[in-house]
Amino acid sequence: MPQNASVKKPQQASLDALYHLVRDDLKRVDTLILERVKSEITLIHDIARHIIASGGKRIRPALTLISAQLCGYNGDRHIALAASVEFIHTATLLHDDVVDESKLRRGLATANELFGNKASVLVGDFLFSQAFQLMVGDNNMRTLRILSDASAIIAKGEVMQLMTEGAPETSIESYLQVISSKTAALFAAACELGGVIAENDEWADALREFGIYIGIAFQLVDDALDYSADQETLGKTVGDDFNEGKITLPVIYCYGAGTRDEKAFWDRTLGNLQQKPEDLHTAIMIMQKYDAIGKTIGMAERYCEKARKTLDVFEACPEKRAMLDIVDFCASRVY
Amino acid sequence: MPQNASVKKPQQASLDALYHLVRDDLKRVDTLILERVKSEITLIHDIARHIIASGGKRIRPALTLISAQLCGYNGDRHIALAASVEFIHTATLLHDDVVDESKLRRGLATANELFGNKASVLVGDFLFSQAFQLMVGDNNMRTLRILSDASAIIAKGEVMQLMTEGAPETSIESYLQVISSKTAALFAAACELGGVIAENDEWADALREFGIYIGIAFQLVDDALDYSADQETLGKTVGDDFNEGKITLPVIYCYGAGTRDEKAFWDRTLGNLQQKPEDLHTAIMIMQKYDAIGKTIGMAERYCEKARKTLDVFEACPEKRAMLDIVDFCASRVY
Numbered sequence: 236m237p238q239n240a241s242v243k244k245p246q247q248a249s250l251d252a253l254y255h256l257v258r259d260d261l262k263r264v265d266t267l268i269l270e271r272v273k274s275e276i277t278l279i280h281d282i283a284r285h286i287i288a289s290g291g292k293r294i295r296p297a298l299t300l301i302s303a304q305l306c307g308y309n310g311d312r313h314i315a316l317a318a319s320v321e322f323i324h325t326a327t328l329l330h331d332d333v334v335d336e337s338k339l340r341r342g343l344a345t346a347n348e349l350f351g352n353k354a355s356v357l358v359g360d361f362l363f364s365q366a367f368q369l370m371v372g373d374n375n376m377r378t379l380r381i382l383s384d385a386s387a388i389i390a391k392g393e394v395m396q397l398m399t400e401g402a403p404e405t406s407i408e409s410y411l412q413v414i415s416s417k418t419a420a421l422f423a424a425a426c427e428l429g430g431v432i433a434e435n436d437e438w439a440d441a442l443r444e445f446g447i448y449i450g451i452a453f454q455l456v457d458d459a460l461d462y463s464a465d466q467e468t469l470g471k472t473v474g475d476d477f478n479e480g481k482i483t484l485p486v487i488y489c490y491g492a493g494t495r496d497e498k499a500f501w502d503r504t505l506g507n508l509q510q511k512p513e514d515l516h517t518a519i520m521i522m523q524k525y526d527a528i529g530k531t532i533g534m535a536e537r538y539c540e541k542a543r544k545t546l547d548v549f550e551a552c553p554e555k556r557a558m559l560d561i562v563d564f565c566a567s568r569v570y
Numbered sequence: 571m572p573q574n575a576s577v578k579k580p581q582q583a584s585l586d587a588l589y590h591l592v593r594d595d596l597k598r599v600d601t602l603i604l605e606r607v608k609s610e611i612t613l614i615h616d617i618a619r620h621i622i623a624s625g626g627k628r629i630r631p632a633l634t635l636i637s638a639q640l641c642g643y644n645g646d647r648h649i650a651l652a653a654s655v656e657f658i659h660t661a662t663l664l665h666d667d668v669v670d671e672s673k674l675r676r677g678l679a680t681a682n683e684l685f686g687n688k689a690s691v692l693v694g695d696f697l698f699s700q701a702f703q704l705m706v707g708d709n710n711m712r713t714l715r716i717l718s719d720a721s722a723i724i725a726k727g728e729v730m731q732l733m734t735e736g737a738p739e740t741s742i743e744s745y746l747q748v749i750s751s752k753t754a755a756l757f758a759a760a761c762e763l764g765g766v767i768a769e770n771d772e773w774a775d776a777l778r779e780f781g782i783y784i785g786i787a788f789q790l791v792d793d794a795l796d797y798s799a800d801q802e803t804l805g806k807t808v809g810d811d812f813n814e815g816k817i818t819l820p821v822i823y824c825y826g827a828g829t830r831d832e833k834a835f836w837d838r839t840l841g842n843l844q845q846k847p848e849d850l851h852t853a854i855m856i857m858q859k860y861d862a863i864g865k866t867i868g869m870a871e872r873y874c875e876k877a878r879k880t881l882d883v884f885e886a887c888p889e890k891r892a893m894l895d896i897v898d899f900c901a902s903r904v905y
Contacts, residue, residue: 276726278733330691356665356691357728360698364722367702371718374711383706387699393692394614 248563250292256557257300260314264296267318271365282358286325295425296321298561302429302442305554312432315369316378320425322366323386327393327421329359377431385424392416401480401508403490403501410484411451414458419450441548445558448542452565455535458483459528460568462519474515480505484534485527486518492525532566539566583898585627591892592635595649599631602653606700617693621660630760631656633896637764637777640889647767650704651713655760657701658721662728662752664694712766720759727751736815736843738825738836745819746786749793754785776883780893783877787900790870793818794863795903797854809850815840819869820862821853827860867901874901 254261272283296317303313332355363386370382396413399405426446430439461476462485476483482505490501500521504514522528539562549555589596607618631652638648667690698721705717731748734740761781765774796811797820811818817840825836835856839849857863874897884890 276729279729361725364725367718368722371714379706383702387703390696390699398613
């Protein structure tokens with residue numbers, strides 16, 4: 236055995252292929268985004284740079300770019316559309332932070348802690364307006380409709396989520412409707428755009444479906460990680476959702492199967508937000524009892540499987556392989 | 571002298587002619603607005619109805635309607651566009667309330683006091699998304715561009731205003747830039763749309779100018795009223811701007827001309843928001859000393875005069891008369 240051969244780890248799913256394929260396009264998207272937030276108004280400049288430049292995986296614009304490539308699209312429209320998608324996402328993040336007072340996002344202080352609620356609301360509005368100007372700039376009614384519809388669905392989803400806060404008796408169905416709206420709608424639009432600008436309706440439909448399923452799976456895993464992740468890996472505080480009284484699938488499973496005492500626990504901690512320091516630990520114990528994280532991941536895996544199937548209409552190619560990797564990555568990032 | 575003849579009051583400028591001319595169209599706009607906020611999501615329904623049904627003068631959509639009529643427009647597009655304009659306005663109000671914690675708007679509790687900040691941010695986003703869907707529904711790139719540009723300018727203006735808060739040394743120029751953006755841009759778009767859908771570029775340009783000038787005048791008078799109005803008439807709390815540390819033209823005049831003690835007063839009350847109960851009275855006294863309200867109204871009147879001139883391109887007709895009435899009303903509502 237040659238010296239430099241090491242025992243190979245089992246292949247870990249990654250987004251490397253995706254980012255390799257869209258690298259140049261993603262750089263153009265980043266340049267465009269930074270250009271649009273370059274502002275003589277320092278507050279816009281500072282907050283926008285904070286939230287945009289602080290990294291993030293750019294997964295949504297990358298989906299637009301890889302979808303366009305998968306469909307053999309050759310033009311330039313995908314750049315501005317992908318930037319528009321990212322602007323909608325960052326604006327939503329800013330408004331979410333105002334709302335949720337989450338302490339940590341991507342391992343950095345949230346914008347509203349640094350700049351105040353006021354600024355986060357208004358700069359969020361500015362980012363939304365940039366998203367709309369970019370989509371108007373594409374000069375095409377169909378892409379406009381896709382993105383403005385997505386914005387409307389996201390807004391509805393955010394309000395629906397707010398209404399389920401503190402209500403652990405929320406049904407699985409309502410929960411799925413919330414995450415389909417607040418998360419999956421933008422994934423769906425991001426992917427569909429690639430097929431639309433390539434002018435292939437069948438592919439656009441398939442990509443839209445892909446986006447919905449991967450978006451739901453992504454959110455399910457996110458909600459599971461909130462009770463199970465290693466904080467350093469995830470870059471977010473375990474227990475954020477718990478602290479905010481957010482009702483996610485692991486909670487819904489536990490509440491439905493729970494004893495009277497356990498139901499009272501969820502009602503106190505999430506319904507009335509009366510939390511003691513040891514409550515998060517208790518919550519995680521109850522989740523282990525009912526395998527609530529496992530069941531949530533199980534549901535995510537079923538959506539991942541649906542996502543894979545939607546790609547059947549495409550011939551094997553590096554782009555398709557990269558998109559299947561996204562699905563694998565999504566399903567595996569919990570482990 | 572016959573018994574039923576009473577001594578006539580001097581003719582008071584009113585919006586009666588305007589509302590008479592657009593009455594039927596405005597009803598259609600209201601119907602469309604209520605249709606769009608009819609939602610299975612009770613929170614959206616409640617907040618949207620609260621802020622929309624609570625009245626308001628509908629001055630912005632009325633401007634779109636009267637402008638379209640003035641240009642002899644015969645179709646239906648003005649209805650949805652006027653509704654879109656009102657949605658942008660109400661969304662901005664909701665986000666403004668989150669931001670400013672004003673206690674009273676239109677004589678009613680603000681939405682964020684009734685429903686919480688969270689809900690106001692997210693329902694505001696929903697209303698913005700409805701505005702965009704309505705403008706996309708008009709299916710025309712030019713109207714889309716006008717309205718999405720206006721939204722972007724408003725968002726910038728709101729952030730700029732936030733940055734001047736607590737800074738009484740703000741220049742008149744910066745202040746004018748803020749109100750041109752946060753207020754006049756939507757008035758301008760509202761009016762321009764009438765000319766655009768009537769497909770008359772010269773008229774559209776004139777109406778845009780009209781909107782800018784009347785919008786600036788409107789905001790100047792509003793800012794003056796905040797230190798001078800009879801609360802019952804105005805339906806807003808005198809001193810709102812003062813309490814929030816908002817820097818408006820009356821303050822800028824006083825600060826520029828003020829003694830060292832007066833500057834220290836503004837720095838303490840508006841710069842650091844350290845206010846005692848008697849401070850509002852002192853502020854009003856200082857304003858009287860420098861005729862700051864009179865000067866602000868004087869500037870409003872100069873913009874009113876500019877607004878009147880822009881209508882020279884139109885022949886005399888009831889619509890033109892009604893628009894001149896708006897100008898007179900704007901200039902006179904302070905008395």
